[in-house]
Amino acid sequence: xxxxxxxxxxxxxxxxxxxxxxxxxxxxxxxxxxxxxxxxxxxxxxxxxxxxxxxxxxxxxxxxxxxxxxxxxxxxxxxxxxxxxxxxxxxxxxxxxxxxxxxxxxxxxxxxxxxxxxxxxxxxxxxxxxxxxxxxxxxxxxxxxxxxxxxxxxxxxxxxxxxxxxxxxxxxxxxxxxxxxxxxxxxxxxxxxxxxxxxxxxxxxxxxxxxxxxxxxxxxxxxxxxxxxxxxxxxxxxxxxxxxxxxxxxxxxxxxxxxxxxxxxxxxxxxxxxxxxxxxxxxxxxxxxxxxxxxxxxxxxxxxxxxxxxxxxx
Amino acid sequence: xxxxxxxxxxxxxxxxxxxxxxxxxxxxxxxxxxxxxxxxxxxxxxxxxxxxxxxxxxxxxxxxxxxxxxxxxxxxxxxxxxxxxxxxxxxxxxxxxxxxxxxxxxxxxxxxxxxxxxxxxxxxxxxxxxxxxxxxxxxxxxxxxxxxxxxxxxxxxxxxxxxxxxxxxxxxxxxxxxxxxxxxxxxxxxxxxxxxxxxxxxxxxxxxxxxxxxxxxxxxxxxxxxxxxxxxxxxxxxxxxxxxxxxxxxxxxxxxxxxxxxxxxxxxxxxxxxxxxxxxxxxxxxxxxxxxxxxxxxxxxxxxxxxxxxxxxxxxxxxxxxxxxxxxxxxxxxxxxxxxxxxxxxxxxxxxxxxxxxxxxxxxxxxxxxxxxxxxxxxxxxxxxxxxxxxxxxxxxxxxxxxxxxxxxxxxxxxxxxxxxxxxxxxxxxxxxxxxxxxxxxxxxxxxxxxxxxxxxxxxxxxxxxxxxxxxxxxxxxxxxxxxxxxxxxxxxxxxxxxxxxxxxxxxxxxxxxxxxxxxxxxxxxxxxxxxxxxxxxxxxxxxxxxxxxxxxxxxxxxxxxxxxxxxxxxxxxxxxxxxxxxxxxxxxxxxxxxxxxxxxxxxxxxxxxxxxxxxxxxxxxxxxxxxxxxxxxxxx
Numbered sequence: 001x002x003x004x005x006x007x008x009x010x011x012x013x014x015x016x017x018x019x020x021x022x023x024x025x026x027x028x029x030x031x032x033x034x035x036x037x038x039x040x041x042x043x044x045x046x047x048x049x050x051x052x053x054x055x056x057x058x059x060x061x062x063x064x065x066x067x068x069x070x071x072x073x074x075x076x077x078x079x080x081x082x083x084x085x086x087x088x089x090x091x092x093x094x095x096x097x098x099x100x101x102x103x104x105x106x107x108x109x110x111x112x113x114x115x116x117x118x119x120x121x122x123x124x125x126x127x128x129x130x131x132x133x134x135x136x137x138x139x140x141x142x143x144x145x146x147x148x149x150x151x152x153x154x155x156x157x158x159x160x161x162x163x164x165x166x167x168x169x170x171x172x173x174x175x176x177x178x179x180x181x182x183x184x185x186x187x188x189x190x191x192x193x194x195x196x197x198x199x200x201x202x203x204x205x206x207x208x209x210x211x212x213x214x215x216x217x218x219x220x221x222x223x224x225x226x227x228x229x230x231x232x233x234x235x236x237x238x239x240x241x242x243x244x245x246x247x248x249x250x251x252x253x254x255x256x257x258x259x260x261x262x263x264x265x266x267x268x269x270x271x272x273x274x275x276x277x278x279x280x281x282x283x284x285x286x287x288x289x290x291x292x293x294x295x296x297x298x299x300x301x302x303x304x305x306x307x308x309x310x311x312x313x314x
Numbered sequence: 315x316x317x318x319x320x321x322x323x324x325x326x327x328x329x330x331x332x333x334x335x336x337x338x339x340x341x342x343x344x345x346x347x348x349x350x351x352x353x354x355x356x357x358x359x360x361x362x363x364x365x366x367x368x369x370x371x372x373x374x375x376x377x378x379x380x381x382x383x384x385x386x387x388x389x390x391x392x393x394x395x396x397x398x399x400x401x402x403x404x405x406x407x408x409x410x411x412x413x414x415x416x417x418x419x420x421x422x423x424x425x426x427x428x429x430x431x432x433x434x435x436x437x438x439x440x441x442x443x444x445x446x447x448x449x450x451x452x453x454x455x456x457x458x459x460x461x462x463x464x465x466x467x468x469x470x471x472x473x474x475x476x477x478x479x480x481x482x483x484x485x486x487x488x489x490x491x492x493x494x495x496x497x498x499x500x501x502x503x504x505x506x507x508x509x510x511x512x513x514x515x516x517x518x519x520x521x522x523x524x525x526x527x528x529x530x531x532x533x534x535x536x537x538x539x540x541x542x543x544x545x546x547x548x549x550x551x552x553x554x555x556x557x558x559x560x561x562x563x564x565x566x567x568x569x570x571x572x573x574x575x576x577x578x579x580x581x582x583x584x585x586x587x588x589x590x591x592x593x594x595x596x597x598x599x600x601x602x603x604x605x606x607x608x609x610x611x612x613x614x615x616x617x618x619x620x621x622x623x624x625x626x627x628x629x630x631x632x633x634x635x636x637x638x639x640x641x642x643x644x645x646x647x648x649x650x651x652x653x654x655x656x657x658x659x660x661x662x663x664x665x666x667x668x669x670x671x672x673x674x675x676x677x678x679x680x681x682x683x684x685x686x687x688x689x690x691x692x693x694x695x696x697x698x699x700x701x702x703x704x705x706x707x708x709x710x711x712x713x714x715x716x717x718x719x720x721x722x723x724x725x726x727x728x729x730x731x732x733x734x735x736x737x738x739x740x741x742x743x744x745x746x747x748x749x750x751x752x753x754x755x756x757x758x759x760x761x762x763x764x765x766x767x768x769x770x771x772x773x774x775x776x777x778x779x780x781x782x783x784x785x786x787x788x789x790x791x792x793x794x795x796x797x798x799x800x801x802x803x804x805x806x807x808x809x810x811x812x813x814x815x816x817x818x819x820x821x822x823x824x825x826x827x828x829x830x831x832x833x834x835x836x837x838x839x840x841x842x843x844x845x846x847x848x849x850x851x852x853x854x855x856x857x858x859x860x861x862x863x864x865x866x867x868x869x870x871x872x873x874x875x876x877x878x879x880x881x882x883x884x885x886x887x888x889x890x891x892x893x894x895x896x897x898x899x900x901x902x903x904x905x906x907x908x909x910x911x912x913x914x915x916x917x918x919x920x921x922x923x924x925x926x927x928x929x930x931x932x933x934x935x936x937x938x939x940x941x942x943x944x945x946x947x948x949x950x951x
Contacts, residue, residue, distance in 0.1 A: 079817070267824055
């Protein structure tokens with residue numbers, strides 16, 4: 001199937017999933033049930049940034065479904081394809097919001113799920129100063145834990161902030177990758193839709209630090225493209241849903257680098273089968289340049305290890 | 315009476331009105347005097363290849379003359395006329411190519427003509443298996459030039475450049491016996507076969523035309539382009555300006571018009587000569603302002619950024635500004651009307667080629683053996699003519715547009731290197747372009763080429779077609795007068811990506827190019843052949859499988875017919891905005907617009923409305939994408 005059709009298929013799947021879950025939630029909790037992410041002043045940040053509207057109840061989310069539908073126009077052109085990617089992002093946010101509506105703590109350790117405003121504000125300064133040179137979103141499943149650890153540790157040692165989504169979380173744990181906000185490795189969740197919590201970080205950066213008004217979607221996309229140095233590594237077989245979410249990332253200006261064979265788009269969607277080269281390929285694609293002073297020492301050395309706690313057993 | 319609008323270009327419109335008001339004759343007036351064109355000629359139904367004629371065939375079946383005196387049917391007559399148009403077009407491009415090969419053959423280390431791009435020469439030498447180790451570069455050049463010159467008349471074998479096509483295309487040609495032999499032989503064969511009492515099989519005559527046309531695209535034109543690059547440099551992106559607003563009120567304005575860069579390159583040098591600049595000061599001018607017209611303009615703008623004065627339909631209007639000291643011409647597409655017209659002004663009309671003398675013009679023969687000196691003498695004439703300018707008559711329109719030009723295949727590759735990830739790919743290939751097409755970010759590519767024709771509102775066909783294509787994420791490459799129309803309309807400015815669809819606009823932004831790429835003169839359409847061949851090889855398909863189309867919205871010359879034919883024969887569907895003189899034969903129309911597809915995988919389409927043509931081209935592109943199943947697999951470089 002061609003790339004754009006894959007995206008549209010994924011976007012429709014995401015839409016159907018969002019509609020189904022929302023319907024179930026309304027049946028269970030009633031249409032006026034409250035909807036909110038914890039510890040944020042930006043409601044459902046993606047929908048807020050895109051439309052300027054705050055979502056308060058499940059009923060509001062029904063309206064947001066209309067936004068998703070309006071973004072899916074299956075024409076064989078890049079613009080509607082990118083819009084369909086954004087549609088998937090909105091669907092994912094609806095799905096994640098419903099999770100929080102149905103359950104007070106849908107995410108448990110090690111997964112972080114939704115990231116609070118306070119954390120985003122604390123990340124703001126190191127992002128601006130370049131202390132955090134980039135944001136890596138590692139998604140899917142690597143061929144083995146060692147590979148996953150190698151890629152993640154590479155980002156960690158360069159000071160990047162890395163978000164994990166999917167089975168790669170287990171692989172990282174298995175390979176003893178140390179995680180936590182202070183270590184700059186944050187597992188988000190096992191479902192693909194949990195990737196939305198990092199999109200939410202980028203969008204809130206635009207709202208908070210960029211001062212861009214809610215509802216001005218094009219300006220938000222311009223800000224994320226120019227100011228949030230993020231990229232996506234998608235490992236393992238790619239479902240239509242993941243490809244469609246990837247289009248959303250590309251719409252925000254974030255390149256997608258995968259180990260799978262896909263129709264490549266220069267600088268935006270690349271296939272890198274050599275895992276040793278994934279980090280370098282990704283950094284180059286996102287235009288992230290890191291000044292490195294290598295110190296020959298036998299342990300990892302980076303700002304990412306600053307908050308590390310050495311426990312008794314270690 | 316309703317005022318006829320000549321052009322979408324305000325400068326042209328303004329000057330055409332001025333001519334009208336002052337009673338000065340232009341091509342539009344002469345077109346008007348022609349009244350309704352002869353229906354027999356228009357449909358290709360008249361023949362005058364022998365003295366038994368002229369014969370003409372009735373366009374109505376079963377009524378009036380159905381055969382010529384020799385018995386030739388309408389189909390045969392039209393096929394012969396068409397084949398001769400192809401032969402003439404092929405001959406012009408080929409003679410152009412031959413001249414440039416001769417110039418390389420005479421190139422000397424201390425001569426006027428030198429080798430500028432050694433790398434391109436060495437690549438060609440390797441391609442043609444010329445020994446390069448431990449040899450003087452000029453010895454290599456002379457051997458390569460000799461091989462090229464032999465391509466015109468070699469007794470055996472097929473054209474060397476045909477080997478550049480993808481294997482699939484070569485076997486299509488092989489299977490259909492279209493592999494061209496010596497260039498001149500193919501032209502001579504057509505003239506032979508179209509003589510009275512020779513070939514009387516319409517289908518076979520079209521086949522001969524297809525075969526001869528390859529001697530143009532993959533022969534004469536390709537030799538012209540390759541050797542011009544070797545001698546004068548491979549074009550790289552550079553800024554320029556276009557339209558008659560480039561003429562300067564206080565400078566000596568010289569326009570070079572015609573085709574061959576061997577003359578115009580020397581004119582560029584001569585116009586920078588300190589002695590001549592001093593002379594210009596002495597006659598009261600601030601300097602020498604060289605600008606170009608038609609394909610000569612394309613050659614010098616691609617390599618030096620020389621400003622583009624205008625395209626075919628503007629050649630007379632340039633004189634009407636009253637500010638041109640000299641129009642210096644060589645060969646092809648030079649209106650003889652310039653001779654009487656320039657008499658109304660101080661403008662000197664100088665012919666330079668023994669191949670194109672024009673009654674009423676000043677002939678100053680350009681001698682290639684002492685090229686620079688020759689050029690200087692011509693420029694001197696122009697400078698000395700400055701004092702004859704009648705300032706009361708001067709009217710220079712203010713309008714001109716910014717353009718970025720110089721997109722040779724090599725330059726396109728180097729632009730594409732900007733988006734190559736060094737961890738993944740080597741630079742210097744078209745892979746990023748192939749990727750963009752395969753993924754669907756760009757839907758396809760269109761070559762828009764050709765002339766101006768007073769049957770079409772000037773530049774309307776070109777500009778509207780290009781706008782519609784880029785809006786739909788189809789990247790446009792262009793040459794010739796079509797390219798100049800685009801430059802004047804601002805489509806070659808990087809800003810023009812705003813007019814493109816999001817996919818193409820994104821690519822333009824990343825690669826830092828305008829959405830419409832100027833690839834040069836009419837012989838430089840061979841660059842497009844090289845480009846599509848490399849693209850086809852990357853995608854491992856035939857040229858006819860690519861989502862690629864061609865168009866000549868305002869064509870007029872026999873060269874355009876030859877070009878259109880070799881483009882179709884190379885596997886690219888081609889849209890014509892002007893109906894060719896073949897409509898008197900259903901058989902010929904059927905071959906050209908239908909059956910050709912079974913033979914070479916492409917055909918002609920005739921659609922005078924550029925918006926409709928664009929839609930058809932886009933549909934065709936989508937059909938080809940569908941057939942290819944594009945984007946199911948990644949491109950492997």
